[in-house]
Amino acid sequence: MTIAVQSAVKSVLTAASVFSSLLAGVASAQTAEAPAADTAQTQSESLEVITVTAQRREERSVDVPISIASLSGDTLRAAGVAATAALPQAVPGLRFDYSGSYVQPTIRGVGSALAGPGMNSNVAIYVDGFYVPNLLGSDFDLVSVQSVDVLKGPQGTLFGRNATGGAILVTTRDPTDEFTGEVRAGFGSFGRATVSGYLSGGLTDTISADLTAYYEEGDGSVKSLVTGKDDVAAFERSTVRSKILWKPSDAAKIALTLEHREADDPTANITSAYEGMSAGSVIPGTLIATGPHNYSGTAKAGHDYAGTSATLRGDFDLGGLNFTSYSMYRDEKSDEAKDYDSTPVDIFSAAWRVNDKTLTQEFNLSSNEGEKFSWVTGLFYYRNENEYPSFNQKVGTAAPFSAFRSNIVQKSLAAFADGTYEIADGLFLTAGVRWGRDESEASYLDKVNPANTRQGEHSWTSVTPRAVLRYELSPYSNVYASYTQGYKAGLVPITESTTPVDPEKIDAYEVGYKLAGSGLTFDAAAFYYDYTDLQIASYVGTISLTRNAAESEIYGLDAQVTADLTDRWSVRAGATYVHSEYKSFPGAVSYQQVLDPTSPAYGVFINPPVDASGNQMQRAPETSGTLGVNYHQPVSWGELSFDANLYATSKFYFDPINDFVEDGYTLLNLRATWTSLSGSTSVTVYGNNVTDEDYRAEVLPGPFSIQQIYGEPAAAGVSVSYKF
Template sequence: MSSKNIRTLLLATASIAACSGAGTGHAQAVSPAATAEESDAGVEDIVVTAQKRSERLQDVPIAVTAISGEALTAKGVASTLDIQQVTPGLTFTTVGGTAAPRIRGVGTTQAIGGNENSVATYIDGVYYASSAGSVMQLANIAQVAVLKGPQGTLFGRNATGGLIQITTLDPKHQFGGKVSASYGNRDTIGASAYVTGGLSDNVAADLSLYYNNQRDGFGVNRFNGQDVNKGKDFAVRSKWLIQLGEDTTVKLVGDYSKYAAVTIARRLISGSLPQIGTVFTGNPFDVDSDVQPYFNSRRSGVSGELIHHFASFDLSSITAYRRTRTLLGFDGDGTRIANFSTTDEVLLDRQFSQEFQLTSTGGGVFQWTAGAYYFYGDGDLSAAIAQAPAVLPPPIVTLRVQLGQKTKAPAVYAQGTYKLTDATSLTLGARYSWETRHYNGSGTSAVGAAPPAALPPVTGITKLSNSRPTWRIALDHHIDQNILVYVSYNRGFKSGGFAATVFTGPTQTFEPEVLDAYEIGFKSDLLDRHVRLNASAFHYNYKNIQIQAFGNGPIPTVINAASAKISGLDMELTVRPTSALTLTTGFSYIHSKFGSFPNASIAVPRVNAAGMPIGGNTTVRGPATGNELANTPDWTIDLGADYDVPLGRGGLTLSGHYFHSDGWFAEPDNYLKQKPYDQLSGSISYYFNPEKTLTVTAWGRNLTNEAVAVQMQARTTGNVVQIGQGRTYGVTLGAKF
C-alpha cells in the first residue's frame, strides 16, 4: 500500500470516529472542507534536554517518554504516582508514603534515612534526593520526560534505572496567566493560579499557586469510624528570569509545599488468614487498624541558575538547597490488635548541590558537554516503634530510635558526539563519582510502663567510601531525516550505604549496585509526520542489587542480591490523521529474573502440627533464584485519544485514556502479587471561543474504581496491603488571560 493510500485510510478512519462521536454514541459531523484543512497537521516536535542540551526528541538516541503539562492534565495524570499510566516500563509505588519508582524493573524499596532511589528525580535541573519529597502534585508543569536506562554519565550515581525529569513553566515578559477552580467527589475542592509578566525590561517573574482538599476519605477505619485515604495539598512556586546584559541570564526559583493526609492506611489482604484469625472482608478501601495513620510533609527549596554565552560554548552554574520534613505514623500489622506500629516517625532530609557545566554551541561535527558536580545530603530518621513479642500483648516493647547518614558526593563528567558522516554519529561519555557516607544511630527501649533504658550505640563501620566510573557509548544513524536508528551501551551505579534501620549494635552495610545496559532502538516520523513510532529493545545485567529484607522481626534491613537479568521492549505510537484527532498507545514487555540470590527473605505461611494454616507467616532466608523482580509487570499497555470538535465559536475537546497492567509481585520471594488491573480516565472540555480562554471541564480518574496496591508486605502477623486512590470525578472551571 502506498504512502498516499495509507494516509487516505487514516483520514477516513478519523472521519468515521468523528461521526460516531469518538465512541460516545453522539454523532458529530465533520465537513469535508474542515477535514481537508486539518489533514496537513502532523505530530508536533517535542524538545527535550535528555543530554543536557535542547534537542528534538526524535534526534536523541535514548528511550524517552516526554509529555506536555496540558497533555498530562487531559489524560488524568495529576501526580507523580500517575506518570506510570502514560510511560511504558515505569512502575510508581510507595513505601511508607515515600516514592519508590522503578523503570524496567530497576528501583529501590527502602530510600529513607539518607539512602536514595535508583531512579532519580530532577525538577528544573535540580536533583531531588528525598523520596518523601518526590511524591507530588503536577501543577505548573511544562513537560515531564522519563529517560529509560542508566543515566549516570550526565546525571549521576543514583540514576541507575533512569530519570524522571520535570520542567516547570518559564516566566514571560508579556503579562498573562490562568486560573481554575474545581469541585469533585469525596467533597474535594481545588484551585490553582498562575500569573507571569515583566517587572522591567530585563526581569520577568511568575507565581504559581495550587490547593486541593479532599475532605472525605476513600475508606473508613472500622476500628474508630474515622476516614482514611484523604488529604490536603498546598504548593507555591515562583521563578524569576533576569537578563544581565546580552550574554548572561540568571534564573531564580523558590518553592514551598505542604501535604497533610490520612494515608499509609494498611490492612490485611482480603481473604488471607492473619495470626489473629479474623479475615478482612468488605470495602477494599477500608482498614481495621488500632492506629489511625497520618502523613504530614513540608517541602521547600531555593535554586539559582546562571548561564553565560561565550563565542563557542555556554557556561552554566546551578546552585540549590532543599529541605523536606515528614511526620508520619502507621499500623505495621494492619489489624486492630496492638502488635506493631510506628508513630511520630520524622524523616528530615536536607541537601545542597552545586553544578558547573560547559556546553558547546557552535556547529560542526563535534558537540560536547563537560562539568563538575557536588552533592551534600543529611538524612535523619527518628521514630517510636511499638511491638509485641506475641500476638496478644501485654507486654508492649517501645523503641525510640534516632539514626541518619551524611553524604558527600563530588563528580566530574564529559560527553561528546562526533559526526562520522552527515548521517552517522558516535557518542562517548564518562563520569567519575566519589562518595563518602557517615552513619550514626542510637535508641532506647521500654517494656510496658517501665522507664526507657538506653540501648548500646551502633558499633562497627560508621564510614563508607565508594568511587566508581560510569560511561556511555552510542552509535546512531539517520536513515533519512525522519528515521533514526541507534545502539548503546551504558554503565550505571548506585552507591552503597548503611541499612538505615540499625540503631544499636553492629552496623549493616550494603554494596554498590551496578547495571550494564545494552539497547537498540529506532525513532521514526512517517506518512508526512502523521505517524510517529518509537521503539527500543534492551538487555540488562544487574549486579549487587539492593533489596529490602525482613527477618522474623518487624524492622527491615537492606541486603544485596547477587545478580539479575532483565530484557524487554518499549514501544510508543502516535497517530495524528488530522489536527483535531490524536491517537496514542504505549506498550512495555519486561522479562526479569534473579540470578544468584541465596539469602532472600522468604515468607512461609504458618501451619500447625497437622499442616493446617494458623495465620501469619514465618520469615526465613532462602533462595529466590529464578524469581521475578519486585514491582515489575510482565507487560503494560496504554491507549489514548484526544479529539477536538468545533461548535460555532466554541467547541468540545474529548480525551480518554486506558491503562492495563499485567500485575506485579510485591517482594523477591514472589509470594504476594498485585493482580492484573485496568484503569480508565477521561475528560470532556467545552471552550467558549477559538482562543480557549474560558473552559468548563468534566473529568474522571480511575473510573473503573480499581483498588490497586501501592505497597504489599508479607509480615509475621499476616499479609498487609496499602491501597491507592479510588474513583475521582468532578468539574473544573478554567480561564486564561
C-alpha cells in the same frame, strides 16, 4: 576507512531504512497536497516541536539515542495525570509504587522495594535540572509544568548516582514578559476540592516573575470498619512556587526558584491486610480489613510533610561555549505514623520523624548547537543529611517508647564528559564517562540497649562509561545502538549494622529507531540489562535488612507512537514488554506466619531464607501499555474536546519470592472539555478509573502483617479554568 565503515553500517541498517521510508511516507501523506517546499518546512517545524535535555543540552528528541517518553503539560492534563504518582498511566514500563509514604518508582523492572534511613530510589527525579532525592517528597503535583520526560534505562554518565533504572525530568514553566495568568477550581468525588492559580509578567525590562499556588483537600476513599467513618484518609496538600527570571543581556539568564510544599495525607499509611494475613488473625474475633478501601486499624496513621527549596540556575553564552550553574538547597521534614498489624488490637504501631537536608552544586560547560562535534562536561557535588531523631514504637498494651535515633550523611563528588562526533555523513559516535566518589557516614543510637550504639563510614569510587552509534537515515529518522552503565550509590545500613552495602551496577545494551514527521512520531527500542549487586531490602523483625543479594537479567521491547489521524482525531499509544528474572538469588527473605500456639512468636511472620533464583523480579510486569485518544470539534460557541486514556498492565509481584501478586488490571480515564471562542474559559468534566478497577498500589510484607493499600476507585468531577 571512513567510507568502508559508512558502507558497512548502511548495509546493516537497510531494513531500518526501508521501514523509515514507509513511515515517512505515512507522515508526508498528510501534507501531500502542499507544495514540496511547504511540506519540507512543515516537517522541519514539526521536528523542532519536541526538544529535550536528556543529554544535558537542548536537542530534538528524534536525534537523542535514548528511549524517552515525552509528555507536554496539555498531554498530562488530557490523560488525567495531575501528580507524579499518576505518570505510569501515560508511560508504559514505568511504575510508581509505595513503601508506606516513600515513593518507589520502577522503570523496565529496575526499582527499589523498601525505604528507610539513608535509602534512595534508583530512578532519579529532577525538577528543572535539580536532583530531588527524598522519597517522602517525590509524589508532588504537576501544576504549571511545561513537560515531563521519562528517560528509560540507566543514565549513569549524565545523571550520575541512583539512576540505574532511568530518570524522570520535570520542567516547569518560565515566567513571561507579558502579563498572563490562569485560575482553576475543581470539585469531585470523595469531597475532593482543588484550587490553583498562576500569574506571570515582567517586572522590569530585564526581570520577569511568576507565582504558582495550589491547594487540594478531600475525604479520601477509605472507610473505617471500626468506627464506620469514611474520611479516615482525609488529606490536604498545597504548593506555593515562584520563579524570578533575570536576563541582564542576550548572553545571560539567571533563574531563582523558591518553593514550599505541604502534605497532610495519611493514605499510604492506612493499610489493610493482604488476604487477611495479620498477627491479629490468631486472636479470635479480631476484625481484619482485607478488601479495597477499608481499614480496621485504630492506632494513629499519618504522613505530615513540609518541604522548602531554593534553586538558582544561571545560563551564560560565552561565545562558542555555554556555561550553566545549578545551585540547590532543600529542607524537608516529615512526621510518619502507622499501625503495622492492620487491626484494632494493640500489637505493634510506630510514629517517627524524618529530617532531610540536601545541598547540590553542578557546573556544566557545553558546545554550541549544530557543530560537527558537540559535547558537554561537568562537575557535580551532592550532600544529603538524613536524620531519624526519634522512632517511637508501641508494642502490645505497653507504653510507647523511643527505640532509636539515626543520622546518615551522604556525599558525592563527580566529574563527567560526554561528546558526539559525526565520523561520516549521517553517522554519529557518542562517548562519555563519569567518575564519582561517594561517601557515607552514619551513626545509630539504640535507646533501648545502648550497647548497640554504633558508628560507621565507607567510601566508594565508580566509573560509568557510555558509548552510542547513531545513524541518521533522514533528517527526521534515526537508528542507534548503545551501551550504558549505571550505578546506585552504596550506603552504610546503620539501623542494622556498620557493614557497608556496595553500589549496585547495571550494564545496558539498547538498539532503537526514532521517527518524527509531520503529524507523526514513532520510536521503538530493544534492550538487554545485566544487573548485579542488587540492593535488596526486606523487613526482618522490626529491622529493615539491606544487602547486595542478587544477579538479574532483564530484556525486552518498547514502542510508542503519536499521530494526527485527521485534523480532529489524534492518538498516542505505547507498549512495553519486559522479561525480568533473578538469575541468582539464594537466601531471599520470605514471610511465614508462626501458627504454633506454644511458640513465643505465635502469630508473627518469621523469615526463613528461600532461593528466589529464576523468579520474576518484583514490581516488573511482563507487559504494560497505554492508549490516548483525542477528538476536538469546533462549534459556534467554542470548541469541544474529548479525551480517553487507557492504561493496562499484566500481573506482577511485590516480592522476590513471588508470594504476593497483583493480577493484571486496566484503568480508563475520560475527559470532556468545552473551551470558549476566545480560549479564555474552559469547563472540564472528568472520570478517573471509570470501570472502578480494584488494584493494589502497595504490598509491604512485615513481621506483624502483610500490609496493602489500593489505588483510587472510580471518581468523577468537574473543573473550571479562566485564562487572562
